[in-house]
Amino acid sequence: MGMQKSSTDGLLHHPVPIAVQMKEETVSKTITERVKNAMINTVNYTKIGQKEGEKKQVTGKLIDLTLVKDGNLCVIDFDINKKLSIEETDKIRQNIIDNMLPANVGLVKTAYGGLHAYCNRDGYTLPSNRCVK
Numbered sequence: 001m002g003m004q005k006s007s008t009d010g011l012l013h014h015p016v017p018i019a020v021q022m023k024e025e026t027v028s029k030t031i032t033e034r035v036k037n038a039m040i041n042t043v044n045y046t047k048i049g050q051k052e053g054e055k056k057q058v059t060g061k062l063i064d065l066t067l068v069k070d071g072n073l074c075v076i077d078f079d080i081n082k083k084l085s086i087e088e089t090d091k092i093r094q095n096i097i098d099n100m101l102p103a104n105v106g107l108v109k110t111a112y113g114g115l116h117a118y119c120n121r122d123g124y125t126l127p128s129n130r131c132v133k
Contacts, residue, residue: 026070031106031118038067072122078115089113 026034042060065073078096080089093115097107106118 026072027120031073034070034073035063035068037069038064040064040067072120074119074121076117076119077110078117079110080112080114082112086113 039061041058042062043056043058045059063075065075078093080092084092090113093109093113096115096117101107101117102119108116108118110116
């Protein structure tokens with residue numbers, strides 16, 4: 001008499017890990033979709049906080065990565081020397097884009113000519129996060 005196969009045998013031979021499925025769902029979303037609940041207002045042209053008793057004037061928005069639900073998004077901040085000419089800054093920024101970053105990252109040119117690259121961490125644990133106290 002042959003051995004009867006269990007209904008779970010198929011699962012063991014062709015597993016679809018939940019983590020893989022969740023990762024695929026996450027990376028298929030746009031950055032805008034992923035950060036929609038992580039946007040906070042900035043006031044008085046500052047990145048963080050304000051002085052006590054100072055009147056608040058909303059002057060922009062920022063993404064608080066600690067509020068991004070999937071926890072897989074990070075930002076690489078490329079600062080470029082502000083003393084360089086516009087041409088040199090553009091050349092350095094283009095070199096970063098062409099040679100250091102994969103094609104599927106979100107890019108933002110900063111006010112001073114630097115670059116923010118929005119990337120997936122792919123499970124890499126960051127050694128520290130200066131935004132988290």
